[in-house]
Each structure stands twice: as structure tokens, then as C-alpha cells.
Amino acid sequence: xxxxxxxxxxxxxxxxxxxxxxxxxxxxxxxxxxxxxxxxxxxxxxxxxxxxxxxxxxxxxxxxxxxxxxxxxxxxxxxxxxxxxxxxxxxxxxx
Amino acid sequence: xxxxxxxxxxxxxxxxxxxxxxxxxxxxxxxxxxxxxxxxxxxxxxxxxxxxxxxxxxxxxxxxxxxxxxxxxxxxxxxxxxxxxxxxxxxxxxxxxxxxxxxxxxxxxxxxxxxxxxxxxxxxxxxxxxxxxxxxxxxxxxxxxxxxxxxxxxxxxxxxxxx
Amino acid sequence: xxxxxxxxxxxxxxxxxxxxxxxxxxxxxxxxxxxxxxxxxxxxxxxxxxxxxxxxxxxxxxxxxxxxxxxxxxxxxxxxxxxxxxxxxxxxxxxxxxxxxxxxxxxxxxxxxxxxxxxxxxxxxxxxxxxxxxxxxxxxxxxxxxxxxxxxxxxxxxxxxxxxxxxxxxxxxxxxxxxxxxxxxxxxxxxxxxxxxxxxxxxxxxxxxxxxxxxxxxxxxxxxxxxxxxxxxxxxxxxxxxxxxxxxxxxxxxxxxxxxxxxxxxxxxxxxxxxxxxxxxxxxxxxxxxxxxxxxxxxxxxxxxxxxxxxxxxxxxxxxxxxxxxxxxxxxxxxxxxxxxxxxxxxxxxxxxxxxxxxxxxxxxxxxxxxxxxxxxxxxxxxxxxxxxxxxxxxxxxxxxxxxxxxxxxxxxxxxxxxxxxxxxxxxxxxxxxxxxxxxxxxxxxxxxxxxxxxxxxxxxxxxxxxxxxxxxxxxxxxxxxxxxxxxxxxxxxxxxxxxxxxxxxxxxxxxxxxxxxxxxxxxxxxxxxxxxxxxxxxxxxxxxxxxxxxxxxxxx
Numbered sequence: 001x002x003x004x005x006x007x008x009x010x011x012x013x014x015x016x017x018x019x020x021x022x023x024x025x026x027x028x029x030x031x032x033x034x035x036x037x038x039x040x041x042x043x044x045x046x047x048x049x050x051x052x053x054x055x056x057x058x059x060x061x062x063x064x065x066x067x068x069x070x071x072x073x074x075x076x077x078x079x080x081x082x083x084x085x086x087x088x089x090x091x092x093x094x095x
Numbered sequence: 096x097x098x099x100x101x102x103x104x105x106x107x108x109x110x111x112x113x114x115x116x117x118x119x120x121x122x123x124x125x126x127x128x129x130x131x132x133x134x135x136x137x138x139x140x141x142x143x144x145x146x147x148x149x150x151x152x153x154x155x156x157x158x159x160x161x162x163x164x165x166x167x168x169x170x171x172x173x174x175x176x177x178x179x180x181x182x183x184x185x186x187x188x189x190x191x192x193x194x195x196x197x198x199x200x201x202x203x204x205x206x207x208x209x210x211x212x213x214x215x216x217x218x219x220x221x222x223x224x225x226x227x228x229x230x231x232x233x234x235x236x237x238x239x240x241x242x243x244x245x246x247x248x249x250x251x252x253x254x255x256x257x258x
Numbered sequence: 259x260x261x262x263x264x265x266x267x268x269x270x271x272x273x274x275x276x277x278x279x280x281x282x283x284x285x286x287x288x289x290x291x292x293x294x295x296x297x298x299x300x301x302x303x304x305x306x307x308x309x310x311x312x313x314x315x316x317x318x319x320x321x322x323x324x325x326x327x328x329x330x331x332x333x334x335x336x337x338x339x340x341x342x343x344x345x346x347x348x349x350x351x352x353x354x355x356x357x358x359x360x361x362x363x364x365x366x367x368x369x370x371x372x373x374x375x376x377x378x379x380x381x382x383x384x385x386x387x388x389x390x391x392x393x394x395x396x397x398x399x400x401x402x403x404x405x406x407x408x409x410x411x412x413x414x415x416x417x418x419x420x421x422x423x424x425x426x427x428x429x430x431x432x433x434x435x436x437x438x439x440x441x442x443x444x445x446x447x448x449x450x451x452x453x454x455x456x457x458x459x460x461x462x463x464x465x466x467x468x469x470x471x472x473x474x475x476x477x478x479x480x481x482x483x484x485x486x487x488x489x490x491x492x493x494x495x496x497x498x499x500x501x502x503x504x505x506x507x508x509x510x511x512x513x514x515x516x517x518x519x520x521x522x523x524x525x526x527x528x529x530x531x532x533x534x535x536x537x538x539x540x541x542x543x544x545x546x547x548x549x550x551x552x553x554x555x556x557x558x559x560x561x562x563x564x565x566x567x568x569x570x571x572x573x574x575x576x577x578x579x580x581x582x583x584x585x586x587x588x589x590x591x592x593x594x595x596x597x598x599x600x601x602x603x604x605x606x607x608x609x610x611x612x613x614x615x616x617x618x619x620x621x622x623x624x625x626x627x628x629x630x631x632x633x634x635x636x637x638x639x640x641x642x643x644x645x646x647x648x649x650x651x652x653x654x655x656x657x658x659x660x661x662x663x664x665x666x667x668x669x670x671x672x673x674x675x676x677x678x679x680x681x682x683x684x685x686x687x688x689x690x691x692x693x694x695x696x697x698x699x700x701x702x703x704x705x706x707x708x709x710x711x712x713x714x715x716x717x718x719x720x721x722x723x724x725x726x727x728x729x730x731x732x733x734x735x736x737x738x739x740x741x742x743x744x745x746x747x748x749x750x751x752x753x754x755x756x757x758x759x760x761x762x763x764x765x766x767x768x769x770x771x772x773x774x775x776x777x778x779x780x781x782x783x784x785x786x787x788x789x790x791x792x793x794x795x796x797x798x799x800x801x802x803x804x805x806x807x808x809x810x811x812x813x814x815x
Contacts, residue, residue: 010285011355012309053287056305075685075739076676080307084677086605086687154497176296176379178419182496185416190531206280206297210415236276239269241409243536244416251265251409252543 001065002033004042005077006049006058014080015055021045023055027070027081032063097226100196100218102234104227109146109167125169128153135161148200151179155186165195167218172201181214188215188245208233213244259320259628260405260550262370270367273374273413277301278360285357300380300418302373303359306680312354313376314366318386318404318428319347319631323618326629328369330614336362340610343599345671345722346425347385347631348376352678374412379420381411381492385427387435388632391551392594392640394586398447398455400430401551402544403484410485410537417492421499422507424492425464437633437749439463439472440725442509443491450478457484461491461521462513465719469755470510473518475525481544483529486537490529494521554626554641559591562644569648576651578700579662584647593644595625597637597654598669601661602694605687606672607635616657624650633722634671634710636664667709667776668694671722675715675732676739682715684732684739689713689765696769706776709789712747725749727790728775729756730768741768745775745801746793757798760806771805778804 004017008025015023016030024030033039039060046058062073072078079085098107110122114129118137125146126138138145139161146167147158155162168187170180180199187193198218199211208219212234223229243250262270277297284294302313314329329349333341336358337351344350354362363373376383384404391399407426411417417424429436430447438444444460457479463472479487495509498516513521570577585594597617599607609617617637621629624646625639632638642650654660663669670693673679675686690713697703712726716733723729729744741763744756763771779789782796793801 007305010357012305014308050291051287053285056291074737076307076682079677079685083308084687085685086677086691175293176419177501178379178417179497179501181416181419182493185493204293206276207419210413210418213415232279237269237272237413239265239272240415241269241412242414242416251269254265255263 001063002039002060003027003030003063003070003072004033004039004046004058005030005061005072005080006046006055009053009056016081017042017046017058021049023049027063027072032065032070033060097222098198098218098220099226099230100198102231105218109144111148123166125167128157131158131161135159139164146196149180149183151177154179155183155191158191162191162193165193167196167198168193169198169200169220170216172199172203175202175204175207181210184211184214184216185244205229205233209236213240213246215245259322260317260547266370266409267367269413270370270372270374271364273301273372274360274363274367277363281356281360296378296419298356300375300378301359301363302376303354303356304377304680306352306678307676308678309353310356310359311678312351312359312362312373313344314349314351314371314373315376315383316343316347316349316371316631317408318384318390318401319388319633320390320401321629321631322369323621323627323629325369325371326614326618326621328366328371330611330618332362332365333611333614335365340608341614342605342674343607343609343631343635343637345633345635345673345720346383347388347633348383349631350674352674375418377423378418379422379424380418381414381420381424381426383425384408384411385425385436385441385633387429387431388630388636388638389435389585389594389640390430390630391553392587393431393433394588395433396431396588397449398430399548399551400428400436400445400447402548403445403447403457403481404428405547405550406485406539406544407488410488417496420492420496421501422504422509424495424509426488432751434749434751434753435632437722437725437753439751439753440465440469440722440749441472443488444472445484448478454480456480459487459491462510462518463753464508464510465722465724466508467505467717467719468511469719469724470514471753471755472510473513475518475522482539482541483533485539486533486535487525487529489532489537490525493528494524498524553589556589556592556641557643559589559643559645561590566644566647575655575662576648578704579651579655579660580647582662582666582704583660583664587641591644593642593647595639595642595647595650596632596664597639597659598661598664599636599659600663600669600694601658602668602698603691604658606670606690613657613659617659620650620653634665634669636669662700663703665708665710666703667706667711667772668697668703669710670694671710671712671726673713673715673721675713675721679715679720681718682732683717683734684715684741685765686713686715686721686730686732689730689732689741689768692765693769693772696773706780707786707788709776709779710748711772722749723747724755725753726756727793728772733762735762738764740764743768743771743775743805745798746790748790759798760802774804775801 019031049055061077109125123144144166148169200220283289304311337353342350426443427436427438427441428445440463446458459476460472461475583596626641630638670690672690676682710727712723713730714721714723725747731742743759747756
């Protein structure tokens with residue numbers, strides 16, 4: 001399965017494309033794509049969000065679903081989805 | 096596209112002539128280096144103004160004789176990231192003592208105008224909806240700078256000394 | 259320390275407002291990402307894996323307590339409560355927001371701090387020796403020339419769109435703590451045969467994918483010419499540096515391609531034209547900047563080494579810390595104190611806002627309000643009275659900031675790696691932690707002595723792995739994180755690049771490999787020689803055998 005991942009322009013947060021061309025921050029709220037055609041189609045729509053200054057650098061990633069949990073297949077994308085693998089106790093939410 | 100010269104909108108009286116084209120019988124022309132090197136004598140004998148456009152891999156030392164007779168030298172920025180023309184501009188002003196119009200052409204971003212003015216450009220080919228207003232804002236980005244260039248304006252050090 | 263006057267303030271303020279306008283244009287779609295990227299990079303702003311990362315300059319590693327408190331405030335207000343000190347004496351914030359960055363920069367400008375040119379294809383932060391102005395062995399204070407070069411290079415109209423980044427370092431001591439031979443331009447202060455102080459000028463050093471030790475372009479340069487000579491070097495680079503391939507665009511490539519003699523010829527020709535022009539430094543200007551770095555008024559104190567000896571005998575922890583982290587000062591009765599940000603369990607170089615405030619406070623109370631940042635991602639207090647050492651140590655210890663490992667195996671230089679960085683192939687921080695956990699015995703570490711371990715998460719070498727005594731490079735091997743070891747690198751005055759040890763290892767095997775390397779060293783060591791010297795004497799074979807075994811030290815792809 002694939003998903004479209006991107007970075008939000010205004011604050012750099014990692015976001016995932018959903019079925020309504022929205023960009024939620026949680027991997028669980030993005031849309032899973034079954035086919036290459038779906039991916040291509042969504043990338044075209046994502047380009048509009050780039051033009052609208054919502055996001056930058058959208059691209060497809062492989063996602064595996066196990067026991068209902070979604071996880072990017074590559075370490076790098078998993079780190080983007082879930083945060084750094086280190087010292088998470090040091091992170092204080094500034095919001 | 097608009098030409099800004101000496102801080103004002105200007106009409107471009109020059110015609111750019113391709114390397115493989117024939118020189119028009121009259122009119123002010125800007126040619127590339129190849130045509131300059133083959134037709135220098137003809138160009139220098141024209142009664143109207145002549146100019147030269149250099150690409151970013153063509154440093155001023157290639158101009159040779161006749162440099163001071165050029166009314167305009169245009170330096171091309173093929174991509175705004177290509178910063179060679181800033182050095183060429185300074186060399187033209189400071190080493191070769193070029194007094195004619197030094198024009199920035201190509202991928203000229205508003206954000207670079209201040210640096211271009213400082214390095215010796217006095218004419219700019221820019222694309223924006225409100226060229227003159229944008230130019231005035233961009234060229235005034237900074238009123239203080241550290242490094243001396245040939246633009247004749249005081250550096251911070253000179254201002255400090257006056258105090 | 260340098261203090262801004264109205265002109266510096268104005269320039270920095272105008273820069274912040276220029277960036278604010280650029281951000282507005284970007285958010286309104288008037289600038290594309292492609293157009294905006296170099297502009298934000300020249301203000302230190304990267305797009306990384308999770309968020310924007312902002313790199314803030316600490317000019318030549320020199321920081322006031324007020325500025326450190328501002329760093330803490332920024333961490334709390336704009337970030338997630340911490341910052342990261344880098345291998346170029348800068349600080350990085352990993353979680354900033356584009357729309358808030360102009361305000362953040364404005365707040366930094368208020369304390370005379372900028373992020374100007376901390377990235378981009380321009381001259382970056384000028385780096386130097388963290389003991390500048392204070393080390394016993396120092397020949398001349400490099401900070402004066404760092405500040406002159408800083409002003410010279412900031413918003414230089416000709417050199418803001420170079421082929422690639424440009425890094426300059428200056429040292430004034432025979433022991434080179436600034437790694438000048440690994441910089442695009444390195445300046446080494448020394449006296450010529452006539453006894454005059456000047457610079458050896460080095461050019462074309464650098465790490466990354468194609469590491470090079472710098473060449474000497476000029477043996478001795480008078481200080482009045484430093485700006486014009488640097489200008490000549492930069493102009494030749496700007497004109498001739500390669501722009502066809504981002505991996506071949508640094509000055510080291512063109513210098514090695516055309517040869518140092520040809521490069522020198524071009525530079526000298528240009529320099530002859532400009533050397534007596536407007537960039538020639540009048541003595542008044544050198545003196546004017548020099549005045550900012552005048553030493554503080556020191557008390558007349560006795561040397562307390564004997565008294566401290568008694569304290570050291572009574573307390574082994576204090577003794578260890580004194581032995582590793584405290585360095586002799588020029589002035590009797592004073593010491594230089596190093597605070598490593600490398601305690602077990604800490605991310606190397608990371609520091610949270612509370613610790614920033616605590617160190618600012620300690621600097622005010624014990625070290626005349628000044629803090630230095632070293633390229634090894636540690637901090638230094640340069641004016642501590644010897645009679646305060648024991649109390650200071652107790653306060654640091656209570657903050658877990660008294661780890662006695664300066665220059666030792668666990669004083670690891672570590673880049674942010676794949677946990678934060680867009681460019682990385684592997685995670686470096688968990689490996690540093692793992693190695694730390696394998697070497698918790700501080701007595702053993704003291705026995706091993708000087709041993710630098712440098713970890714980079716990718717070939718860009720921000721962790722300076724090429725010049726680690728043990729260098730570790732993260733690579734991606736068929737989708738998995740592997741680590742390649744090198745031995746024998748050094749960044750000081752005898753700079754050398756490390757030699758490849760053998761095939762890459764998965765993370766779980768690296769600490770064991772380091773143990774094997776250390777054990778091998780302890781076996782071959784003669785007369786207490788450093789690891790580096792033992793390595794240079796015996797060569798790589800014993801270490802290869804130790805790590806890969808004698809039957810298996812052929813490389814497997």
C-alpha cells in the first residue's frame with residue numbers, strides 16, 4: 001500500500017494526504033492507496049496544494065498495515081511519521 | 096519584462112542580435128561574444144551605440160580591445176544561483192574602469208537587486224507586475240553594509256570614522 | 259567580546275525585515291520554493307525530516323551569558339525546549355515554524371545574535387579555537403581576525419552566490435583546535451623569520467564525499483592584507499569553481515584539479531591588483547577591533563595547584579574531572595573549564611533550556627559571563643579562578659554536566675543523523691548512546707586516554723568522521739543501516755584522514771568492534787602513547803585482525 005507524504009509549508013510539519021485532498025498530521029488519517037493509478041492521480045492533486053502554498057515536496061511512500069496499525073516500510077519515513085527514535089522524553093510540546 | 100535604468104523605467108533602445116544573424120544596417124545593437132570577436136571592427140564603426148552580452152562562463156578578460164567603446168555590457172544570470180556575474184561586474188567597474196551601462200539580464204530576482212547595485216550594475220531586466228515599485232523596495236533592502244565596492248557609497252567603517 | 263554598534267544593529271535589523279518580507283512573499287505564492295530556498299538557507303533555515311531547522315551562528319564560538327539565556331528562551335518559546343551545538347560552533351533548533359522565524363530572528367537580533375549565512379552558498383560562520391585569548395601556549399588571539407572576517411563576509415554582495423558553501427577557520431595556537439587544515443580557507447597565526455606575526459594561509463581543505471587536507475597557498479601574510487587576500491581567493495573561486503555538479507563544487511575540488519600552484523598564480527595576480535586598495539586594514543581598525551577582545555581585569559592570585567592536589571587526593575571524582583576537563587590558563591590562579599555535553603544518556607551536543615540557563619548562571623558567577631562553544635560540541639568556561647574549581651565542579655555535577663571525558667572515547671562528535679536530518683543514511687545518535695553504554699567505566703576511559711570518536715550519518719561528514727581517531731560513517735546497505743569504520747584520522751596541526759578498516763558493520767556490532775580496537779591499542783601501546791600515535795606506529799593490520807579476525811579481514815561487499 002502507498003500513501004502520499006509531504007511537509008506543511010507554514011510550519012514544516014509532516015502531513016499525509018487524505019481522500020478529500022486534505023493534509024492531516026497523523027498517518028492514521030491519511031488515505032491508503034491500492035494502485036499506481038491512484039497514486040499518480042493523487043500526486044497530480046497534491047501539486048495543486050504545492051501551488052496553493054499549503055505543502056512542499058509531496059511524494060509516495062510504502063506503508064504496511066499490521067494489526068490495523070500503519071507503519072511506513074522505510075526507516076526514514078517511519079521517523080518522519082512518528083518522530084525521532086531518540087530522547088523522546090526530552091521533547092516538550094511548545095504548543 | 097521591464098528595463099530599469101538608473102532607478103527609472105526605461106525603454107530599451109537596443110536590439111539583441113543572435114550569433115548567427117546578420118548585423119542590421121542601423122540601430123543600437125547588443126551582440127554576443129562570438130559576434131563581437133569576429134565583427135569587432137564593423138561594430139566599432141557603427142554610428143549608433145553598441146553593446147555586448149556575456150554569458151556566465153565568459154569573464155570580462157575575453158572582451159579585449161574596444162571595451163571602453165561599449166555603451167552597454169549585459170551580464171547574463173542563467174539561473175539566479177549562478178553568482179559569477181557579480182565578480183564580472185566588479186572587475187568591469189574596478190579593474191577595467193568600465194563607465195557604460197552595466198545591465199543584469201536573465202534570471203534576475205528582486206531579492207538580488209541590492210547586491211547587484213552594490214557590485215556595479217545600474218540597469219536591470221526584471222519581470223514583475225510592478226517593476227519600479229518592487230525595484231525601489233528591493234534596492235533599499237539595506238542602508239548599511241560592511242564591504243567596500245566601487246559603488247562609491249560609504250561602508251560602515253567609513254561611517255564609524257566620521258563619528 | 260565584540261559588541262554591536264548602531265551600524266551592526268541596523269544591518270541585522272534590516273536583514274530580519276528583509277527576511278520577513280521574503281517569508282510573506284513565499285506564503286503568498288509570489289516566490290516559489292525553488293526561488294525561496296536559497297533565501298531561507300542564507301538565513302539559516304532548513305527543511306528537515308520533521309520540521310524546519312534553524313541554525314544560529316555563535317561567531318567563532320564566543321557567547322555571553324545573556325545570549326545563552328536568549329538561546330534558552332528561544333528553545334522554550336519557538337522550539338521543543340532544547341537546542342543542539344554543532345561541529346561549527348553553531349546552535350541548531352530542530353522544530354521551528356517558518357511563519358514564526360522572522361520574530362525569532364528579531365528576538366535574537368536584540369541580543370546581537372544572527373542566523374545570517376549559517377547556510378547557503380556563501381561564507382559561513384568563521385570558526386576558531388574555544389580557548390582563544392586564554393590558552394597558555396597561544397601565540398596571538400585569533401578572535402580579532404575572526405571578527406574582521408565576519409564583518410567582511412556578512413552580506414558580501416559579490417560572494418553570496420558562490421558555487422557552494424565556504425568555511426573559514428582561524429587558529430592562534432600551535433595546537434590547532436580549530437581544524438584549519440579541514441577548511442576551505444584556514445588561517446594559522448605564526449611569526450615569520452623576522453619575528454612578525456602573520457598568517458599561514460591554507461586553502462582547499464574539507465571533508466564530505468571527497469575529503470582533502472588543505473594546501474598552503476601562502477606561507478606568511480601580514481595581517482593588514484588578510485581581507486584582500488581572502489577576497490582574491492574568493493573571487494577566483496567564484497569565477498572558476500565548478501557549477502555543473504553539486505558534489506564537485508567546493509573549492510577543494512578546483513584547487514586539486516588545477517593544482518595549488520596554478521590556483522596560487524591566479525590568486526596572486528588578482529591580489530597584486532587589490533592589495534593596496536580599500537580592503538587594506540589600517541592599524542587603527544585592527545586596534546579598534548582588538549580593543550573589544552582585551553583581556554578582562556584579572557585578580558592577582560597565587561597558583562593553587564598544590565592546594566588543589568590535596569582536594570584531588572581526597573576525592574577521586576573531582577580528581578578525574580580535573581585531570582580530563584580542566585586546562586591551564588595564561589594567568590596564575592585561573593583555569594579553563596570544559597563542560598562536555600556528552601554524559602551517558604544525553605544526545606551528544608544537545609542541551610535543554612534549563613541547562614542553558616544554569617550554565618549562563620555559572621558563567622556569570624564563575625567565569626566573567628562568557629561561554630565558548632567548541633567544534634567538538636562542548637562548552638567551555640575560560641576564566642574560572644582555581645579557588646572556585648571545587649565548588650564549580652560540585653554545581654556541575656549536580657546538573658550531570660561534569661562528565662570527565664573531554665577528548666576521551668565517549669566525548670563523541672555526533673551529527674543529528676537520520677533521526678533529524680534529510681540527508682542522512684543512518685541514525686547516528688542511537689549508536690553514540692550504545693557506545694557510551696559500553697564504556698561506562700570512567701577509570702578505564704582515563705586509562706585509554708585521548709581518543710576521538712566521530713560519527714557521521716552520511717557522506718556529508720557533518721560528524722567529521724574522516725578526522726576522528728576512530729571515524730564512523732553511516733551507510734545504507736540494501737535498505738539497512740550499516741557503519742563503516744576508519745582509523746587514524748586527526749583534525750589538529752598534524753591533520754590526517756582516517757583509513758578504512760574494512761566492511762561495514764550493523765549497529766549492534768559497532769560497540770564490540772570499538773572494544774576490540776581499544777583492547778588492541780592497549781596491548782600494543784608503548785610508553786603511554788596516545789591511540790593516534792600507536793596507530794601511526796603499528797599500522798592498521800593489528801586493528802583489522804582485532805575487529806574482523808585474521809581469517810576474515812578480506813572485505814565482503
